[in-house]
Amino acid sequence: MSKQTLKEKRIAFLATDGFEQVELTEPWEALQNAGAEVVLVSPKSGEIQGMNHDEKADTFKVDQSVHSASAENFDGLVLPGGVVNPDALRMSEDCVQFVRDFFKQHKPVAAICHGPWTLIEADVVRGRKVTSWPSLKTDLKNAGAEWVDQKCVCDQGLVTSRNPGDLPSFCDKAIEEFAEGRHAKQTA
Known part of the structure; x- marks a missing residue:
């Protein structure tokens, strides 16, 4: 994909x-390489802890609190997996x-692995593949x-994948959907 595919796009x-x-770093890098501005949003301030399966990995600086973030200011959303992460996110009304x-704003969303747990809590998967x-x-x-059980599925701007092995397909399809933008038939 062209370096400019996502120029002037802001992805949370x-x-x-x-x-x-x-599941955060590979899509982050792919979207940046496609020209997007990427922003790490979290219910926590400071830094958040990444995991390599069940082992602690690196920490990452949060760019913006979800409490002050608005979907209006972004062109798309990525939900990385891990077991603990989406379980905590779905317990936060601000995150949901x-x-x-x-x-509601018909913007593309990409969720991988356990990321769809948050989508379930937001009640946005009904009728979707x-x-x-x-x-x-x-x-x-x-x-x-x-x-x-497929590597990557897209339904009305919602991109989902199963696991880290699916990341190349997930990243490519997410970039395509974020470049396209709005999805008029997508519903909340």
Whole structure:
């Protein structure tokens, strides 16, 4: 993809302690290389802890608190996985509303691995085809989604993938959706 594909696009990454590091760093780098401005949004201030599976990895500086962030100021959203991260995000009403607002504003969202847990809490998967880490299959079905075991799925601007092995496809499709922008049929 061209370096300028996402020029003048601003993409939020919503995460907190316990995110799977590679599920943040690879999309972050891919979006930056495509020309996007990327912003780390979190319910925490300061730094958040990345994980390599069940081992602590690096810490990352939070750019903006979710409490002061608005989906209006972004062109898209990325939700990295990890088990602890989305479990904590879905317990924060500010985080859930931030996610829901992207759907209300018909903006593309990309979620990988356990990231869709936050989408379930935001009630935005009903009637959508999605994928995720296999343990979320029943949760997503119970929330009204059609779960499939595929590398990458896109449904009305919602991009989902299963695991770090799917990151090349996930990043490519996320860039494509963020470049396209709005999705008129996407609903909250």
